[in-house]
Structures are given as C-alpha cells and as structure tokens.
Amino acid sequence: MAHQVPRMDELESAAWLSLVGLTELLPPSLDAQLQTDAQLTHFEFQVLSTLRFAPEQTVQSKDLAASTNSTLPRLSHVVTRLEQRGLVRKLPCPTDRRATNVQLSDDGRRIVIRATGGHIDHVRRLVIDRLDRDELAALAKIGTTLNRALDPSDRFARHIRDAD
Numbered sequence: 718m719a720h721q722v723p724r725m726d727e728l729e730s731a732a733w734l735s736l737v738g739l740t741e742l743l744p745p746s747l748d749a750q751l752q753t754d755a756q757l758t759h760f761e762f763q764v765l766s767t768l769r770f771a772p773e774q775t776v777q778s779k780d781l782a783a784s785t786n787s788t789l790p791r792l793s794h795v796v797t798r799l800e801q802r803g804l805v806r807k808l809p810c811p812t813d814r815r816a817t818n819v820q821l822s823d824d825g826r827r828i829v830i831r832a833t834g835g836h837i838d839h840v841r842r843l844v845i846d847r848l849d850r851d852e853l854a855a856l857a858k859i860g861t862t863l864n865r866a867l868d869p870s871d872r873f874a875r876h877i878r879d880a881d
Contacts, residue, residue, distance in 0.1 A: 743843070750839040755832035760785065761795060762836060765804060765829035768821035775820040777810055804828060 725733060747759040755762070763785045768774050776784070782792040796819050799805045804825030810816035821829075848856060 746843060747836075747839070751832060751836060754835040755828055757828070757832060760787070761799060762829065762832060764792070764795060764799065764819075765821060765825050766833070768805065768819060769826060769829050771821075773820070774826065775808070775818050777813070778817045778819055781819055799825065 744759060751757045751759055751762050757765070764781065767781060767784050768776055778792060778796070779789060781787075781796075782789050785792065787795075796805060796807065800807055802824075804822055806820045806822055808818045808820055810818045844856075845853065
C-alpha cells in the first residue's frame with residue numbers, strides 16, 4: 718500500500734511559507750539594527766529591557782529566562798557576556814540560596830535607553846507601519862494562538878505577559 722503524502726492547499730501553503738520567511742528574515746534584521754546602533758543582539762536587548770522595567774531592575778535568573786523565552790543555559794551565557802561588558806551584575810538571591818538574581822547596571826540602563834528609540838523606529842518601519850489596526854489586531858491574535866501551541870505547558874510564563 719502506497720503511503721499518502723500530506724499536502725497543503727494553496728492558502729495553507731502561502732500562509733506557512735509566509736510565516737517561515739518572516740521567522741527567517743526578521744531576526745537578522747533586528748540583530749543588525751541593534752548591533753549597528755548599540756552593539757547588542759536582539760536577545761541581549763530583550764534581556765536588558767526586561768531588567769529595565771523590573772522592580773529594582775533585578776530579576777531572578779529563572780524568571781528572566783521565562784520572560785525572554787529562553788532556556789537557563791542560553792540566558793546564563795548571555796548574562797555572563799553582558800556582565801563582562803559591565804551592563805548587568807549577578808547577585809545572590811536573598812530568598813533562595815540556590816538562585817541567582819540579575820540586575821541592570823547604570824551602564825546597561827543607559828545603553829538600553831539609548832537603543833530603544835532606534836529599535837522602535839526599525840520595528841515600526843518593518844512591521845507596525847505596514848499594517849492597519851485590524852491587521853495588527855489579527856497579528857496579535859495569531860501570534861498569541863501560535864505561541865500557546867508552541868508552549869502548551871507555558872514553560873516561558875507567557876500567561877504573565879498576556880495578563881499585562
């Protein structure tokens with residue numbers, strides 16, 4: 718008996734290939750802009766931005782990993798790099814001796830604040846300004862639906878961000 722290969726119809730294929738293209742093209746563009754403007758990767762910018770808006774600009778490593786959709790090993794590597802540049806500090810967690818807190822330094826705060834305007838302008842040029850309000854709402858809904866499918870156990874604590 719021959720095996721039937723699954724197929725997509727024209728709309729399904731167009732949607733899928735569009736999403737694949739977006740996921741391939743957007744990250745390098747975001748990295749390039751931030752590298753040029755602030756010598757940061759997009760992920761480093763996300764880490765610094767998360768710290769900037771946290772109480773006392775400090776977050777426990779596991780929570781920082783969750784809020785940036787990262788694993789602890791990836792976050793640890795990036796935090797070490799940022800610490801070597803003087804942009805963050807690693808501190809013992811006062812409530813859990815096994816945990817580490819990450820705190821934004823004054824230099825880190827200055828860099829992320831300076832980088833934010835150019836980053837927002839770039840995101841607007843690439844995505845926001847190309848869509849009308851209905852398309853933006855649809856994109857937000859689609860992104861939420863797909864993120865929940867990709868992270869059904871909510872290991873990245875998306876529910877916390879969705880509640881904001």
